[in-house]
Amino acid sequence: MTAARDVLRERLGLEGLAEIRPGELAAEVGLEQLEAAADRATGAGLRLATLFATDEGPGKGFAVHHVWASAAPPGFVRVFSRVAAGDARFPSISAKHPVANWFEREVMDDFGLVAEGHPNPFRVALHDDWPDGFWALRKAFADEERVPRVPGNNPHPFRPVSGEGVFQVPVGPVHAGIIEPGHFRFGVAGEPVLYLQLRLFYVHKGIEKRFERLPWRHGLFLAESISGDTTVGHALAYAHALERLLGVEVPRRARYLRTVLLELERLYNHVADIGALATDVAFAVPASRAQVLREGLVALQERLFGSRLLRGTVALGGVKCELTLGRRKELLMHLDRLEGEFDDLVTLLIDSGTFTDRVDGTGILDPRAARDLGVVGLAARASGLDLDLRRDQPHDAYAGLRFQVPVEEGGDVRARLMVRAREVEQSLSILRQALEGLPEGGLLAPLPDALPKASSALGWAEAWRGECLHWIQTDAEGRVARLKVTDPSFKNWPGLARAVPGNILPDFPVINKSFNLSYSGNDR
Amino acid sequence: MFRILSGSLKTGILTRRDPFSSRPPFGFPAIDFGACTGCDECVRVCPTAALRTDHPAAGRKTLSLSYALCIQCRECVEACPEGAIQPGRQLEAAAYSREQLTQRAAFDVDGADGRASFRGMEVLPGPSLEESAAKLKERIQGRLGRSLHVRQVDAGSCNGCELEIAATANPVFDLERFGIHFVASPRHADLLLVTGPVTRNMEAALRRTYEATPEPRVVVAVGACGCSGGIFGEGTYASLGGVDRVLPVDVYVPGCPPRPHAILNGLLVAMGVRGKSGSGGAKRAAEPARGGSSS
Numbered sequence: 018m019t020a021a022r023d024v025l026r027e028r029l030g031l032e033g034l035a036e037i038r039p040g041e042l043a044a045e046v047g048l049e050q051l052e053a054a055a056d057r058a059t060g061a062g063l064r065l066a067t068l069f070a071t072d073e074g075p076g077k078g079f080a081v082h083h084v085w086a087s088a089a090p091p092g093f094v095r096v097f098s099r100v101a102a103g104d105a106r107f108p109s110i111s112a113k114h115p116v117a118n119w120f121e122r123e124v125m126d127d128f129g130l131v132a133e134g135h136p137n138p139f140r141v142a143l144h145d146d147w148p149d150g151f152w153a154l155r156k157a158f159a160d161e162e163r164v165p166r167v168p169g170n171n172p173h174p175f176r177p178v179s180g181e182g183v184f185q186v187p188v189g190p191v192h193a194g195i196i197e198p199g200h201f202r203f204g205v206a207g208e209p210v211l212y213l214q215l216r217l218f219y220v221h222k223g224i225e226k227r228f229e230r231l232p233w234r235h236g237l238f239l240a241e242s243i244s245g246d247t248t249v250g251h252a253l254a255y256a257h258a259l260e261r262l263l264g265v266e267v268p269r270r271a272r273y274l275r276t277v278l279l280e281l282e283r284l285y286n287h288v289a290d291i292g293a294l295a296t297d298v299a300f301a302v303p304a305s306r307a308q309v310l311r312e313g314l315v316a317l318q319e320r321l322f323g324s325r326l327l328r329g330t331v332a333l334g335g336v337k338c339e340l341t342l343g344r345r346k347e348l349l350m351h352l353d354r355l356e357g358e359f360d361d362l363v364t365l366l367i368d369s370g371t372f373t374d375r376v377d378g379t380g381i382l383d384p385r386a387a388r389d390l391g392v393v394g395l396a397a398r399a400s401g402l403d404l405d406l407r408r409d410q411p412h413d414a415y416a417g418l419r420f421q422v423p424v425e426e427g428g429d430v431r432a433r434l435m436v437r438a439r440e441v442e443q444s445l446s447i448l449r450q451a452l453e454g455l456p457e458g459g460l461l462a463p464l465p466d467a468l469p470k471a472s473s474a475l476g477w478a479e480a481w482r483g484e485c486l487h488w489i490q491t492d493a494e495g496r497v498a499r500l501k502v503t504d505p506s507f508k509n510w511p512g513l514a515r516a517v518p519g520n521i522l523p524d525f526p527v528i529n530k531s532f533n534l535s536y537s538g539n540d541r
Numbered sequence: 542m543f544r545i546l547s548g549s550l551k552t553g554i555l556t557r558r559d560p561f562s563s564r565p566p567f568g569f570p571a572i573d574f575g576a577c578t579g580c581d582e583c584v585r586v587c588p589t590a591a592l593r594t595d596h597p598a599a600g601r602k603t604l605s606l607s608y609a610l611c612i613q614c615r616e617c618v619e620a621c622p623e624g625a626i627q628p629g630r631q632l633e634a635a636a637y638s639r640e641q642l643t644q645r646a647a648f649d650v651d652g653a654d655g656r657a658s659f660r661g662m663e664v665l666p667g668p669s670l671e672e673s674a675a676k677l678k679e680r681i682q683g684r685l686g687r688s689l690h691v692r693q694v695d696a697g698s699c700n701g702c703e704l705e706i707a708a709t710a711n712p713v714f715d716l717e718r719f720g721i722h723f724v725a726s727p728r729h730a731d732l733l734l735v736t737g738p739v740t741r742n743m744e745a746a747l748r749r750t751y752e753a754t755p756e757p758r759v760v761v762a763v764g765a766c767g768c769s770g771g772i773f774g775e776g777t778y779a780s781l782g783g784v785d786r787v788l789p790v791d792v793y794v795p796g797c798p799p800r801p802h803a804i805l806n807g808l809l810v811a812m813g814v815r816g817k818s819g820s821g822g823a824k825r826a827a828e829p830a831r832g833g834s835s836s
Contacts, residue, residue: 319800
């Protein structure tokens with residue numbers, strides 16, 4: 018580990034690079050070095066995992082943090098720079114590193130720090146009626162602050178279109194189905210889409226600010242509600258961040274059970290999404306069958322864990338659920354049945370010309386764009402990017418389990434379907450290994466009463482959609498000063514906007530569903 | 542084609558005949574107030590202030606439990622040193638006001654050791670379940686019949702409620718057999734099924750959706766967040782809170798997220814098909830509306 022750190026220190030030119038804890042390195046650099054450090058990080062094969070700002074308190078200014086991920090140990094490298102309170106500017110890296118685009122604009126929106134040199138410095142998170150001069154994540158801003166609405170302030174310009182037969186199609190925020198709200202603006206020439214612009218953050222709930230207000234033990238329940246379909250993923254990322262901060266070792270049995278929970282979450286979401294793809298091309302039989310398989314899983318989860326969506330199963334320091342031998346057998350038998358039925362479902366889909374006609378070559382996200390935009394998770398793996406934190410920076414029990422990371426090259430709807438299908442196979446194998454090899458032991462590690470003062474830690478989990486990252490910082494009194502949540506959707510929405518142009522408008526629903534991104538996780 | 546047909550024939554009918562028959566391991570907490578000593582341990586661990594205590598006068602205290610706020614996390618069950626809080630099996634809670642989802646117990650506090658002893662349940666202000674049911678029935682009298690067109694609006698949810706609302710339409714729950722149908726436009730809807738918390742950025746869209754819905758436009762708030770703001774709170778810079786902060790709400794369906802049968806029950810309560818016979822008016826404070834025998 019020390020050797021890996023020294024190599025990185027050399028390659029990134031970071032004198033002060035120090036290991037905070039296993040898998041987590043940090044270095045402070047001057048603002049003027051931030052860009053060069055970013056270029057060297059990319060050159061060394063690292064990718065930007067998240068970017069955020071912190072308010073260091075009255076008179077202490079701010080800091081901007083770039084968190085880079087390496088494909089193998091040592092793990093995550095946080096490069097940060099201080100920003101003086103009186104000179105609230107930092108250099109933008111978005112022109113060369115497009116993945117930083119939304120991150121930097123969100124820092125501008127929430128902290129009022131200017132990303133100098135940003136190629137498109139418009140608001141991303143704040144809506145039109147939010148006035149200038151209110152920055153929600155600054156310490157001086159109270160959670161309950163009444164912010165006046167101002168009409169038509171600093172609008173988000175939609176790209177104009179002109180020409181014969183060329184027009185815009187606005188969709189949302191309230192959509193036709195049972196889905197979350199967001200606004201899509203299509204520029205179309207007849208049926209073909211010329212471009213897609215996204216207007217999100219309709220369900221911004223102030224979650225990061227709320228983490229600063231809630232007691233840290235209650236924060237777990239807030240984490241479970243960042244994105245309802247990723248309850249376990251976000252709960253684990255939050256728990257990992259706190260456990261690393263506290264230096265708590267989670268018992269082995271609990272780590273295995275957490276792995277079971279995370280894989281069950283992957284399973285029920287992948288099965289549901291494959292059915293939803295069938296729904297979106299009006300293929301009713303497999304759609305119904307997938308719904309039945311999904312319902313069978315969540316109903317079983319309720320019997321085993323008391324919650325259909327696995328709420329309240331992860332605890333800080335371990336898990337709150339136990340699986341007796343009898344229940345493990347019940348679960349294994351259910352998985353055996355599911356495997357056969359799932360195979361039939363996938364065969365039914367890919368053997369059907371009417372289905373493959375709609376998904377082959379539709380909504381292609383090419384590997385280069387996926388890499389530049391920082392796309393993660395199953396969408397990245399469907400575009401040829403071989404990354405998965407379960408293998409690259411193993412958490413919970415993954416280091417001791419055998420599994421493959423399926424990668425597809427096509428980048429189209431079919432590739433995202435096939436990644437899901439192949440991941441279901443891997444999940445089944447992981448579940449069997451974890452259930453059959455479940456070690457004996459305790460479920461919960463005791464926690465200290467208070468958090469360490471003026472400290473920070475990163476927690477991560479590879480959830481079904483992609484990596485969930487939680488970075489926690491405490492102040493001089495040991496209170497939560499900042500909790501940065503990075504949902505995979507935040508990095509993948511720009512990937513969707515890139516994959517849609519060139520397709521026909523009626524294919525948008527199936528392309529959108531093949532990514533199935535979370536609005537709530539993105540907007541927070 | 543032949544394979545599809547034979548597969549479907551082999552599968553048979555999967556729809557659960559009585560969707561309200563299952564009893565999950567955990568619904569909402571049920572408190573035996575007689576065994577409560579007023580130690581407030583449950584109040585301290587509750588992440589949403591669903592459990593709270595007040596001190597109306599010297600030597601008096603109250604403990605209230607609001608299903609509207611409860612996210613069913615089970616912390617109180619584990620925290621109670623007296624074992625007075627049990628995992629309740631009731632899950633089909635639905636009511637016409639936040640008060641009807643709240644129960645409040647009064648206690649005498651011993652001046653010497655601070656130990657509280659149970660005096661009795663308080664009756665909360667506001668109409669009883671039956672009065673509310675009658676009022677809603679009068680408002681929609683004869684307009685809806687036995688069919689209901691529903692427009693779902695996510696006004697800020699985490700998408701957990703959306704997953705469970707979508708599940709009501711799956712082959713197992715199959716809400717269409719009750720004459721309930723999801724529609725794509727508020728202009729076609731009799732009822733808005735709204736999840737929350739209502740965010741600052743969705744308030745205008747929610748109001749406009751409501752205005753586009755023809756009278757008598759029934760509003761059902763779904764989930765702890767839709768009923769009360771839940772874990773996200775009320776009155777923060779980004780979250781206004783429960784749906785009733787923006788629209789008049791007819792029926793509240795609590796839970797985090799409510800299970801599909803609870804949502805289905807809420808819709809049937811709004812239609813006047815279920816619920817009004819669920820519990821007597823006097824018991825209202827202690828027992829929110831629930832499905833009795835399926836009628």
